[in-house]
Amino acid sequence: MNSQAVFTAMLPEHLLLLGLVLLVLLEILGRWPRAALNVALGCVALAALSAAVLSYQGFSGAPFPGHFSVDPAGLAVKAMVLALTLPVLLMSREDFASGEFATLVISSLYGVCLVQSSDSFLTLFLGLEILSIPVYTLVLLAYQRPACAEAALKYLVLGGTATASFLMGVSLLYGASGNMDVATFTRALGASDNMNRAAVVLVLLAFFLKAAIVPFHTWAPDAYEAASVPVTAFMSVVVKAAVLLAVVRIFGQAQLASPLLEIVAVLPLLSMAWGNLAAMRQPGLRRMLAYSSIAHAGYLFFALLGDPAGRLQTVAFYLLAYGLLNLLAFAALPPAEDDQSRDRLENLKGLFHRAPFAALMLAMAMLSLAGIPPLPGFVAKFMIFKNVMSAGYTVYAVLGLVASYLGIYFYLRVIQFMFMSPNPSAGTGEGTGTAAAPVMAKSRAYALTATLVCLFAALWISVFPASMMARF
Amino acid sequence: MFEIALLNLVLWLPVLGIGLLLILPANVAALVRRVTLGVMLAQLLAATWLYLQFDAGAAGLQFETRLAWIADWGVHYHVALDGYNILLVLLTAFLGPLVTASAFNAITKDVKLFYAMVLLIQFAMMGTFLAQDLFLFYVFWETMLIPMFLMIGIWGGENRIYATLKFFLYTAFGSILMLAALIYLVWAQYEGSGQLSFAFADLLQTRLPLTAQGWLLAAFALSFAIKVPMVPLHTWLPDAHVQAPTAGSVILAGVLLKMGTYGFMKLGFPLFPDATALFTPVLLALSVLSIVYGACLALVQDDIKKIIAYSSISHLGYVMLGLLSLQLTGIQGAVVQMVSHGLVAAGLFLMVGMIYERCHSRELAAYGGLAKLLPVYSVFFLILTLASVGLPTTSGFTGEFLALLGGFQYGWARHLAGDNLPLVLASVAVTGVVLGALYMLRFALGFLFGAAKAPHAGEHGLADLDGREKSILVLIVLAVFALGLFPAEPLRKTELAAKHYQQLVGTSRLPGGTP
Numbered sequence: 001m002n003s004q005a006v007f008t009a010m011l012p013e014h015l016l017l018l019g020l021v022l023l024v025l026l027e028i029l030g031r032w033p034r035a036a037l038n039v040a041l042g043c044v045a046l047a048a049l050s051a052a053v054l055s056y057q058g059f060s061g062a063p064f065p066g067h068f069s070v071d072p073a074g075l076a077v078k079a080m081v082l083a084l085t086l087p088v089l090l091m092s093r094e095d096f097a098s099g100e101f102a103t104l105v106i107s108s109l110y111g112v113c114l115v116q117s118s119d120s121f122l123t124l125f126l127g128l129e130i131l132s133i134p135v136y137t138l139v140l141l142a143y144q145r146p147a148c149a150e151a152a153l154k155y156l157v158l159g160g161t162a163t164a165s166f167l168m169g170v171s172l173l174y175g176a177s178g179n180m181d182v183a184t185f186t187r188a189l190g191a192s193d194n195m196n197r198a199a200v201v202l203v204l205l206a207f208f209l210k211a212a213i214v215p216f217h218t219w220a221p222d223a224y225e226a227a228s229v230p231v232t233a234f235m236s237v238v239v240k241a242a243v244l245l246a247v248v249r250i251f252g253q254a255q256l257a258s259p260l261l262e263i264v265a266v267l268p269l270l271s272m273a274w275g276n277l278a279a280m281r282q283p284g285l286r287r288m289l290a291y292s293s294i295a296h297a298g299y300l301f302f303a304l305l306g307d308p309a310g311r312l313q314t315v316a317f318y319l320l321a322y323g324l325l326n327l328l329a330f331a332a333l334p335p336a337e338d339d340q341s342r343d344r345l346e347n348l349k350g351l352f353h354r355a356p357f358a359a360l361m362l363a364m365a366m367l368s369l370a371g372i373p374p375l376p377g378f379v380a381k382f383m384i385f386k387n388v389m390s391a392g393y394t395v396y397a398v399l400g401l402v403a404s405y406l407g408i409y410f411y412l413r414v415i416q417f418m419f420m421s422p423n424p425s426a427g428t429g430e431g432t433g434t435a436a437a438p439v440m441a442k443s444r445a446y447a448l449t450a451t452l453v454c455l456f457a458a459l460w461i462s463v464f465p466a467s468m469m470a471r472f
Numbered sequence: 473m474f475e476i477a478l479l480n481l482v483l484w485l486p487v488l489g490i491g492l493l494l495i496l497p498a499n500v501a502a503l504v505r506r507v508t509l510g511v512m513l514a515q516l517l518a519a520t521w522l523y524l525q526f527d528a529g530a531a532g533l534q535f536e537t538r539l540a541w542i543a544d545w546g547v548h549y550h551v552a553l554d555g556y557n558i559l560l561v562l563l564t565a566f567l568g569p570l571v572t573a574s575a576f577n578a579i580t581k582d583v584k585l586f587y588a589m590v591l592l593i594q595f596a597m598m599g600t601f602l603a604q605d606l607f608l609f610y611v612f613w614e615t616m617l618i619p620m621f622l623m624i625g626i627w628g629g630e631n632r633i634y635a636t637l638k639f640f641l642y643t644a645f646g647s648i649l650m651l652a653a654l655i656y657l658v659w660a661q662y663e664g665s666g667q668l669s670f671a672f673a674d675l676l677q678t679r680l681p682l683t684a685q686g687w688l689l690a691a692f693a694l695s696f697a698i699k700v701p702m703v704p705l706h707t708w709l710p711d712a713h714v715q716a717p718t719a720g721s722v723i724l725a726g727v728l729l730k731m732g733t734y735g736f737m738k739l740g741f742p743l744f745p746d747a748t749a750l751f752t753p754v755l756l757a758l759s760v761l762s763i764v765y766g767a768c769l770a771l772v773q774d775d776i777k778k779i780i781a782y783s784s785i786s787h788l789g790y791v792m793l794g795l796l797s798l799q800l801t802g803i804q805g806a807v808v809q810m811v812s813h814g815l816v817a818a819g820l821f822l823m824v825g826m827i828y829e830r831c832h833s834r835e836l837a838a839y840g841g842l843a844k845l846l847p848v849y850s851v852f853f854l855i856l857t858l859a860s861v862g863l864p865t866t867s868g869f870t871g872e873f874l875a876l877l878g879g880f881q882y883g884w885a886r887h888l889a890g891d892n893l894p895l896v897l898a899s900v901a902v903t904g905v906v907l908g909a910l911y912m913l914r915f916a917l918g919f920l921f922g923a924a925k926a927p928h929a930g931e932h933g934l935a936d937l938d939g940r941e942k943s944i945l946v947l948i949v950l951a952v953f954a955l956g957l958f959p960a961e962p963l964r965k966t967e968l969a970a971k972h973y974q975q976l977v978g979t980s981r982l983p984g985g986t987p
Contacts (some may be wrong), residue, residue: 373611389655405648420625466542
């Protein structure tokens with residue numbers, strides 16, 4: 001493959017790299033601190049656009065055969081994940097004045113792109129690390145809070161464990177096959193000797209940890225709660241997406257068989273049930289959404305039970321619907337004096353009377369996350385359970401649906417607070433408006449743009465879901 | 473072509489209305505009300521035109537629209553009129569303007585959101601009736617929950633949060649199992665025919681073994697029976713009705729409950745004929761239990777909204793009885809009873825709402841002698857009470873009589889075959905008529921006659937019905953009498969559907985039969 005093709009195939013990655021270089025330069029120059037965000041937005045948007053265009057043209061190629069390859073469906077997914085980062089960047093203006101947030105996010109995105117295209121465990125490992133390490137730092141960015149350091153450390157240690165487990169599994173796979181292709185994992189799924197089985201379990205363990213599947217989920221609520229809102233949004237949407245896409249990548253065309261099948265079915269089932277149950281009692285929105293994301297990781301792993309041909313499509317569409325609505329919730333969350341009170345669910349009481357638009361958006365996000373039609377969350381959930389059912393796992397599908405029913409209550413509780421509870425302290429909103437009005441207004445405008453982008457995208461995929469499904 | 477466009481207009485007008493409300497400023501409540509009323513009236517007009525154009529002699533779907541929605545799954549945007557839904561569509565469109573008008577004075581908080589929710593629920597209900605594709609049906613079916621949840625939760629009574637959560641969680645549980653069943657059903661259909669389709673017409677040809685049919689019927693029936701509601705799944709209804717604002721109660725009683733019986737008629741029984749045959753005794757017993765138990769509970773209530781709520785449970789038991797009888801008279805009776813209950817219960821809830829606006833009490837004992845205080849109100853109230861009891865010439869009589877007759881025909885046929893249970897059950901169901909007279913007359917007696925008293929009457933004096941309220945009630949009473957005196961005309965339009973239903977449920981569809 002000539003250099004021209006190498007350049008084209010990795011265009012999204014190159015654009016991200018370009019953005020990264022620009023951001024570092026800006027940081028060194030130390031001028032125009034506000035420009036960082038716009039540069040980041042521009043380069044992520046261009047990267048997403050280039051991936052989308054390449055996908056649309058049906059481009060496929062392997063610039064580094066055996067390590068890195070792209071195909072139209074993969075590029076579409078890449079474009080989607082990159083595009084989902086745009087609202088995150090938009091809403092970050094409120095919390096982060098300088099460029100480090102954007103720099104870290106773009107480095108992490110580079111890892112996401114590598115993961116999505118990796119053919120060998122080397123690239124996959126590189127991608128996963130490039131993806132994770134900036135996120136540990138991102139959690140630390142909200143250093144004003146004491147809980148933040150603790151959560152970041154917890155996240156780092158468990159992330160390290162996941163890495164270790166992944167490497168151990170991969171080395172066993174290499175030992176068994178002498179091969180670093182991700183396809184060795186696919187083959188190992190069907191093998192029944194101890195070495196391969198141990199390898200598969202170790203690799204799965206790593207991904208369960210990273211995706212926060214019960215009982216490996218304990219880091220998630222802490223990390224989500226301690227990080228600032230855009231970081232939580234990034235972790236719950238983009239990082240989760242990358243992990244699940246990596247899993248789909250290594251599962252390849254493998255059909256699951258017992259006893260692996262039980263692991264891949266039962267732990268996600270537990271995640272759904274426990275995530276949904278534990279979310280009911282959370283006092284803070286981020287902690288609640290952390291448990292909700294644990295449940296959603298469960299649904300996403302359920303997609304692996306389905307027919308191999310439809311896995312990528314199902315997972316990608318689910319990630320799109322879940323990501324959009326999750327981002328909508330974070331972007332619409334109204335600002336408050338400090339982060340602590342912004343997060344408290346109690347403070348959402350009577351929100352409809354203070355900020356009707358924000359309340360409606362949050363309500364829509366909650367209902368969609370709960371999987372109530374006609375919102376996109378329903379079609380995505382339907383798709384997963386349809387595939388599980390059609391693969392013949394009727395009992396798992398029914399149990400999964402019942403587990404998802406458990407989640408309805410806590411989403412409704414948020415709506416109940418916003419619409420049906422009286423305004424607890426009328427007049428808190430006035431105080432903030434005067435002090436830093438121009439800055440506030442501008443960053444609110446960015447957040448509002450993020451909200452509107454998510455809203456229109458969500459409306460689009462709820463009315464024309466097929467138009468997006470066909471792309472993956 | 474014009475009718476097809478009109479049918480889509482009937483469905484989408486409320487959404488258009490929501491769009492209009494969005495651009496209106498929030499503080500012009502009067503304009504919001506007028507816009508909503510206008511949209512609803514336009515919808516009624518269009519629906520009436522469609523009703524008149526509906527060809528009673530043609531079987532199957534009319535004014536059909538079928539567009540690919542999610543092509544890979546065989547999901548279509550597929551809406552049409554047929555004998556099953558024609559009357560219910562008309563009923564929904566008829567109640568829309570009345571509901572809107574009834575809330576003009578009662579709702580003063582968040583008026584814009586309220587009317588947006590009324591329009592949204594109107595859209596979802598219309599869609600549920602019109603959908604001819606199971607996926608679309610489910611989407612509309614679930615969409616209904618959202619506006620109702622907000623309506624009870626925001627504008628409801630003192631215990632509204634509890635009531636609305638109970639309503640939502642109860643119905644959502646039924647729906648989630650129905651979702652599992654419908655995926656299974658569609659998949660079984662796909663394996664049989666090789667064609668992935670959610671169209672009712674295709675699914676109605678699925679052949680399934682008896683055990684699968686039994687489980688699927690159980691899941692569908694659970695969802696529908698919660699909506700009807702059938703004893704013992706009725707406990708959400710009194711709470712929801714009592715706490716809901718008047719408009720919410722009217723929508724609940726008028727249309728929402730019919731979703732359950734419509735679901736049974738259109739899907740539940742026809743999809744699984746063999747399981748239905750197997751479970752008919754159980755379902756019949758539950759229907760009769762609903763009739764009698766609902767009536768008994770209505771007899772001892774002190775809350776006037778609860779009396780009507782429990783009477784709904786009783787009245788919808790007749791619908792189930794008629795549907796299960798599989799006799800043409802019974803099925804037609806069930807259809808009339810659905811519409812009749814929609815009119816009468818909606819009317820009664822409206823009247824309760826009107827008195828509540830004046831006196832702020834729902835306690836039966838607090839009232840008395842309203843015939844002296846509010847003569848016009850009392851006349852309307854008495855008419856609706858008698859319609860609820862099933863006095864001949866009112867719609868209540870036609871529905872109950874035909875449904876019971878169907879029950880007896882079925883019972884007699886089974887009796888000749890050596891099975892006495894249906895006959896016994898049909899006889900027990902008749903006591904529901906007596907009990908119905910008892911609780912409604914107790915209600916009317918205490919309410920309208922005796923020593924004149926009404927809470928808060930002394931302070932500003934009780935005003936009798938104003939023009940708006942009178943027009944609402946006149947329309948309902950006219951409809952009640954029209955359906956009672958001339959049932960033949962609407963029944964002509966539903967007859968082919970009733971026969972179709974009878975034939976579908978009556979024919980075994982186990983696998984291995986001749987296709």
